[in-house]
Amino acid sequence: MFQNNVLRLLLPAFLALAVFVSTPVSADEVNVYSARKEKLIKPLLDRFTEETGIVVNLVTGKGDALLTRLQSEGKNSPADLLITTDAGRLYRAQQAGVLQPISSQTLETVVPESLREPTGLWFGLSKRARVIVYAKDRVKAEELSSYAALVDEKWKGRICIRSSSNIYNQSLVASMIVNQGLEATEAWSKGIVKNMARPPQGGDRDQIKAVAAGQCDIAVVNSYYLGAMITGKDEKQQEAAAQVGLFWPDQEGRGTHVNVSGAGVIQSAPNKAAAIQLLEFLVAEESQQWYAEVNNEYPVREGVESSELLKSWGEFKGDDIDMAKLGEFNAEAVKVMDRAGWK
């Protein structure tokens, strides 16, 4: 009796819920799967809705998980656009065949060739640079030069860097494999492990804090984390950030390692036109400025007025390696670091 009643009540409720929740496809919508966190994309999407009247539906998550969801949903997937925070995931999506090529005059002129897929499967939206930070009181900028030089004997026990599970370390090592080959990269990884001040732990901010606190003298981090510490409200983080300097590695060589956050239109996109419109919006001047202001990332668009902080860090030369290569050699990079004992 009891159970029957409950069932009688629950079943229609669930069905109603299911119908209610499954979003109907209409002309003024675009559905986004995003590996960029909500706080770092939603304001832009809201602005897009304001300007165009197109409603943006958003699910955020980890890149690979979203990709798996896309793959199993197949041709009925509601998704129109996949946004990721690194080129490796874009490459994986490309390999999985879930993206479709887009031709757009705007995108092709604005996004530099090395930062997009040649056939238009995906486009870079913002650049993220992996830099060296150093303790100003213990290290002189002149002592630093390239990533390769970090394995020098003089840095023994002085380097902080996070786990090899971190995607930006994987991309950095992948770029080295492309440039210097497998053997040299493995030797380099071993050298880094030998020079580590402590086993890898925590995030990039933690590495910066450790430099400030004296646990290590230099660290390899993404520049926007330092930016976030400087512009954030936490006074202790501001103090820590003030004690370190930022160094652009490899300026004499191939340039500082750069990764992109980017996006591609889904093969089965029900709202393809809106998706392209959104992509174009994301590389428009104002949006590109927003990346710099809000998350201290570098615009992919040339000639965009950058934030005060980014100006203070100066111009730099970025490695113009083909972004797809980062994805292609990602697994190899992980294996190299495994063999080197990089936790």
Place this chain on the structure above:
Amino acid sequence: MNRSVTLWRAGLLFVALAIVLPVLVVMSSLAQPFGDVWQHLADTVLKDYVSNSLLLMLGVGFGTFMIGVSGAWLTSMCEFPGRRFFDWALLLPMAMPAYIIAYTYTGMLDFSGPVQTMLRDWFGWGYGDYWFPEIRSVGGAVCMLSLVLYPYVYLITRAAFLEQSTAVLEVSRSLGNGPWRTLCFVALPLARPAIVAGMSLALMETLADYGTVQYFGVNTFTTGIFRTWFGLGELQTAAQLSSLLLLFVFVLIVLERWSRLKMRYHHTSSRQKYLARVRLRGVRGAIAFAICFAAIAFGFILPCLQLSVWAIETWEYAFDGDFLKLVLHSFSLAVMASLCCLVVAVFLAYGKRINNGGFENISVRVSGMGYAIPGTVIAVGVIIPFAWFDNQLDAWMRSQFDISTGLLLSGTVVALVFAYVVRFLSVSLQTVESGLLKIKPTLDEAARSLGHTPAQVLTRVHFPMLRISMMTALILVFVDVLKELPATLILRPFNYNTLAVRAYELAADERLAESAFPALAIVLIGLVPVILLVKAMNLQYRE
């Protein structure tokens, strides 16, 4: 055999099969060839993964047993200052997600945190001049997980102690056993199913934990699964690793069951009166107080203080228009999932009770396995069959009626709640089962012989006796779903965020302070049902 029993049996198999499906999807990877990646893993990191996971299990097993059982014994059998407060307060850490407590302690204790900075300022030390325990280590992870997982052991064991027949304990006392001997030789062995239930929950949670160990840089089997998937891009191998983890858990559970042999744990006499509590005075009272207080202080008060400090700093930023929606989403998901889990758990546990065949036993056991699988992997196991079903249905509807149904269930709350049931069924199942175990089978027989159907026996005889167990099951799942992150992250519908998702996104972006506000909200919402539960338990055992 009676017709309704047969029906029940068929239903049981069907439900168990549905619940097991995602697990089977994961396990099916074992049938695939083991790729070259395995050689690489075996050569490099596998040994680390396995040994760290084992260490973690041993440590958390020991930690949760010590805190949980001693807390349960002290609050159920003794009287000491503050006992009434600790009765319920010892459950508080349950509301604290493991990854959140890890963040807060790291914030406090790591090299650049306030504690060590203060020490350096006081004594003029620099890096390397002094020794300080490293929070980001296996030991640190053991502490964090033990602090938030012991309430499982405490809760279930305490109920068992309270329900233990007075007669048995009195016999022990009258034979000259002191309280300690009574505990070790009578009460503990009798409470074994409860302790094992609590500990297996804690240990499965430990094995499935990703957030804490990943943040601490401790490479366990589970971080290995994700590294293999995300880093190496080998979902297949990752699924194989998960399957092996699952087999390991399965073997452990089977071994434990087997070691009980023919032992039975239900009471032969019903409880007539309550045993007088042992009064702990002076130093012994102080020690009892200290033990209980330490558990709460470290597992709840300290991290909450830290969270509050952060939350006050950042609340303006964190409390945006969406915040109430987050609360609503988290709350309604938790309610739906805990209800579904309870219904399924009662159905399975009772079905097993009336049909104690080997096949039923195994299917019930297996349907509780989801708890040991990391949420992300469960989610993949859910996505695949749901999307398959939706796409098949869509194709059929198109061909028959020219209507496209699209994805009917994938990407809806239904899929999400189903994933929660798969993941957390074990919690409600263990609780309901250990409640059922304590009811004498002769009661069922008596009721049946008086003409009740199995369903009537359940609703009219068992339900009143299971009230507390069922409520416990509801609340445990409720709190678990509230904290759940990985499956929610993958399966949720568009524009549907929860508190845990918000807290995670901020923390993952290394904005710990900003994540404190949603984290604190999780803790607070989780507290309400926990306190309700304790109130209900106290009513039942009113002295």
